[in-house]
Amino acid sequence: MAAQSKIKAGELIEPGDGDAVELAKRHLVQPWPYAGSVGNEARALIGEGDGIYITDGSGKRLIDGPAGMWCINVGHRREELAKVMYDQAMALSYNTPWYTMNAPSAELARRIADAAPGDLSHTFFTTGGSSAVETALRFMQFYNNVRGRPEKKLILSRGGAYHGSTYLSASLNGRPRDRDWMDGADELVVKLSSPDPFRRPKGMGVAAFTDFLVDQFRDTVARVGADRIGAFVGEPVQASGGVIVPPDGYLKRIREICRENDILYVSDEVVTGFGRLGHVFASGDMFGIEPDMITFAKGVTSGYFPLGGVIISERLLEELRRSNHPDALFGHGLTYTSHPIGCAVALKNLDLLEEGVLAHTREIAPYFQARLKTLEELPLVGEVRGMGMMACVECVADRESKDPLQLDKDVGKRIDAHCHELGLLVRPLINMCVMSPPLIISREQVDDMVAILREGISRTMDDLRKEGAWRG
Template sequence: MYIEKGSQWNAAELETAAHEHLISPAEEMAKLGTSGGRPMFASADGVYIWDNRGHKLLDGPGGMWCTQVGYNSKPIADAISAQALRLCYNSPWYSLSGPAAELSKRISDFAPGDLNHVFFTTGGSSAVDSALRFVQFYNNVLGRPTKKAIICRIDGYHGSTHLTAACSGRAGNRPNFDLALENVSFISAPNVFRRPKGMTEAQFLDHLIAGFEERVNTLGPDNVGAFLAEPLLASGGILIPPKGYHARILEICRKHDILYISDEVVTGFGRCGHWFASEEVFDIVPDIITFAKGVTSGYVPLGGFVISDKVLSRVSGENAKGSYYTNGYTYSGHPVSCAAALANIEVFERDNILEHVRDIAPYFQEKLQELKTLPLVGDVRGTGLLGCVECVTNPEDTEASEFDKQVALRVDRYCYEGGLIVRPIGSMCVLSPALIITKEQIDEMVRILRDSIVKVQDELKAEGLWG
């Protein structure tokens, strides 16, 4: 059960092959080719994964925020197989496929306002990159060659292409890469937990909005093309802006004809209990929404953006001026990926998954909040089925210390031993389980996380490092 099906190699041989030949994302180069790094997973079912040694683990991060309907969904696997046998590929440059056409209609039905047209890509990075390239295309067609600046946020994450990496404000992603782009400008993160001491949340909101307005004025409204923002900063540590933040920024964008891009690669497709979170959770209808991850529940790669008719009308039809939006990919609208997404949507609807998320999310958040009583926990925050437990060893620190980050890694190791995968991001333990999770599985998750934090607390005290 735990060895890769179809492989004639045993677990040790597979691990050796990985160590000798595989370069993984975020590879620590000093350890390249050595053992004892990442575990190798062999099989999965529902919310659980087995590594190649047979160790059963509850998948706390839901893969990479993406396994919405859980592992081993036969309807999705069957749809992938059937489409691959019917039409495994078509060139999007000169042909269409039925799955892409049908999926574009389904997504436009889910999207808010007049966001009725869909462009498909291969994943989240290419989705955001394509949306940003549309901003360039759009303003060039409109005869506004200087209106190209992109305002982003510190601690935001938008992808790994050159352009999207340049727009990602997470410090850990930037060393040793040439990511400084003249047209990318960063404003502060809406980190309520780390707001200036003595500042109320309402005052912090005013401070954030003033910072955005000041940046627009400094750059010049005629030079700013887009504001790019996740509804909540996921990889930044589930940073949820103060209520009203997005609506007030959108108002400023409308005033200055700045496109508002809502990056819903993480929050889209059920993570917050709705197909998209922009309108239902955060009270805005942006100009563009990017998506990926949950659109196929991680079974195969797919991403894209959905865009408003109002925006498109300014550069199409009689206003096109002979232009072509030539951005695209060999696998844009890939028929197998689109078939997987359609099957994924059917599973959502058949099993009432959005309703389940809305029902169970309060319990998930309530159980996580119980961890706040632990001395090592500085903050617990979340919404929907997204949660973050932040480790803080010194409450007086204004930002996470290197020691805090090492503490979180210790918690991560104990969680793994106890049967839970968490995602350590800096000083934070991040959770985003499959949307099918039950109350009993939430209890299991929180119990293992609590036990692991307590073990680390006791360990640090015994070593004389804390407490």
């Protein structure tokens, strides 16, 4: 007979309650688990959030370095967002999107159209980033079917990419270990090189590396056939791949090749959208491109409610309306498409962004990047890179070889553990530490964050030396 929990129905679990750990191990399946611990795992318990800070299960206050998961853009415990959630739930908690609609979704779609580049004017709302990318890809397939091009379905993606966890979106992923044990629609995806200047071939300059990437893209289109390629999907900055900022001009040149070959350009702004780079959308304002579709999620509600979406070019919709198949059905939808509470929260979140958070982000981002850059003084650090309010500290065995494999593969977790003790939550990625704090962070708080990270890396260097894993 299963052991009974001490927690009664409806009772709030306090942050430090050890019973939550017991319940998690007994009943909760965590995301991205290893087979050896699946269904028997408890992770760091977080109890509260306030501004840029969170409190763990033991009561320790931590700077929320990853902003949840790139998403708590306006900070924790914003009463404005909590009130909107309550008010909208009391007015209308849900409506079926199959044959009804709600006012918040229509207003949010208009606001998004006003902020989007080019002729991106219509939004299909989803529940998050994975479903947003999945929707964009399914729309591409529908679009080409209606236009009489059923063979034009291949998708171009890149090494280092992360586009989601649904079957089709996950098939685009190009990060190490993401697909080692998972199936995917490999027959639909063609992978290209990551636009990572730090990992460019030895002796090759950045300009030559950019030419190499563009030539590879053009050669791939010629080899595979433009008549078979439906879309290119790319993050303006590869986020979970290690904050890979592409070389100048690269995205514009890729966009032009797509336009020349009637390949839909899908800009995945699940991370970069809604303030992370200081603008509602980065594609136009930061990179000078007008995609055919933009996917978004995370920052659209600052993580307060699950919401995502894909913004679609007016041109594509007009082509469908003019087609010879007016009865062709885009058979795609979600129970929570255009959720009224999510859209109401997003509207208020957009107000907060436009009323000062975006301007603050643009003002503080150079300071954030400059202070983190000082960590390159540490011999374990190969590069600090970033843009806006997203950055990555990449650790290497030595700067000459840039080899991360000679280090303990969990060096990022080691740094995170030390930083946790010191008051900072880090997002560890194998040999990297990703930093993307809430956009409301102050200069003094940036200083605190960098000081803790410096000490955490220094302690990790001492550990590795003592273990003989690194000479440094």
